[in-house]
Amino acid sequence: MTRWFDRSLDAAGIQDPFLRHAFEQCRLVNAEHGKTYYLSSLLLPADRRPHVFALYAFSRTADEFVDDLEAPDPEGLRRWGAKALQDLATGTSTDPVIAAAAHTVATFDLDLTLFEDFLAAMRQDIDTTRYQTFEDLRGYMWGSAAVIGLMMLPLLGPLHEDAREHAVALGEAFQLANFIRDVGEDLQRGRVYLPLDDLDRCGVTPEDLARGTVTPAIRRLLQLEIARTREIFAFAARGVPLVRPESRPCLTTAVRLYGGILDEVEKADYQVLTQRVSVPNRRRAAVALPQLVRAVGARRDDRRWHLAAT
Known part of the structure; x- marks a missing residue:
């Protein structure tokens, strides 16, 4: 984990070791797949950056199930999406991306229907x-x-x-x-x-x-x-x-x-x-x-x- 991101996690009050690892995984997803989004996010105050990475990684992970050119996995999307909605509601998850998103949902009191609508759109891409x-x-x-x-x-x-x-x-x-x-x-x-x-x-x-x-x-x-x-x-x-x-x-x-x-x-x-x-x-x-x-x-x-x- 980079030192500057360690400081971002500290600024956001994220101290749990698993959550820190989860947010780092989200950052890496964003850095690899969304360079413009990533660059823009770096201009935010430090305590907001981890949460942006979590939302990006959540959406990217769901999207990849149906957008992968070599091995699309519609059933994987359905299973992952169902787990995601359940875990977002409870606030905890063993899946790093979902866990980070759940922490962001709780921190900012995000409306879970937004995530339901997003996952419904991803399923719409199936057919x-x-x-x-x-x-x-x-x-x-x-x-x-x-x-x-x-x-x-x-x-x-x-x-x-x-x-x-x-x-x-x-x-x-x-x-x-x-x-x-x-x-x-x-x-x-x-x-x-x-x-x-x-x-x-x-x-x-x-x-x-x-x-x-x-x-x-x-x-x-x-x-x-x-x-x-x-x-x-x-x-x-x-x-x-x-x-x-x-x-x-x-x-x-x-x-x-x-x-x-x-x-x-x-x-x-x-x-x-x-x-x-x-x-x-x-x-x-x-x-x-x-x-x-x-x-x-x-x-x-x-x-x-x-x-x-x-």
Whole structure:
């Protein structure tokens, strides 16, 4: 375990050896699979980072049961999900990822129905491979993405009730950016997350996408999806001032880097059917470093406020 994460666990008051190991396992899952999410999380106050890693690892673990390209395990998802809901309710688990998530649930009094809705969406991926309209897709994204934003919101310190709708939008925007980036990978799983109505409007069929060649019609389709996603990102970004100042650099970084996925798709001339674009490390650094300075300043101001209040 790294020294800085030891200090994060200390700051969060997590002293139980098994729980410390569990949160470290969650951190490693996040570091390996969610680099943008991980980088953004490092800008949060130390006591919040372990809990972000726990929520990420929980969602990633469930997702992998149905998204693994080599050995998907739908029955494994059902078993793990049932155990997870039971253990989250009791507050303890022998599974490290669930144990860390259960501690986070208890610490922030998170609504367990959010986890129920999330796991229901993961089970939906077992046999639902198409969505006719954007509203149909949005119904799926409530469980797969919006609830993640709502799980995260208490960790960020909401200052106004309107922060909720922006958190929902941010979850959707992140997911839509991933759908656009991962069209080719999702086709390998037999899924098309772009609404069929949008395909019809642009003169594209799922079979056209499967051929792997970006035609003018497919380019128009991706342009349509990117424009819609940017609108949702813009609405989500208006929620940044509605959380505590020390959380805003994290949120700003996440918005800019996930939004940067759309820029990279455009730079790659929409070639997402046979390759996976990513935000370059130099851009990650260019976005994150100024926000790190702001994060340090916000934490310093927060400490001054607490000292003045005592």
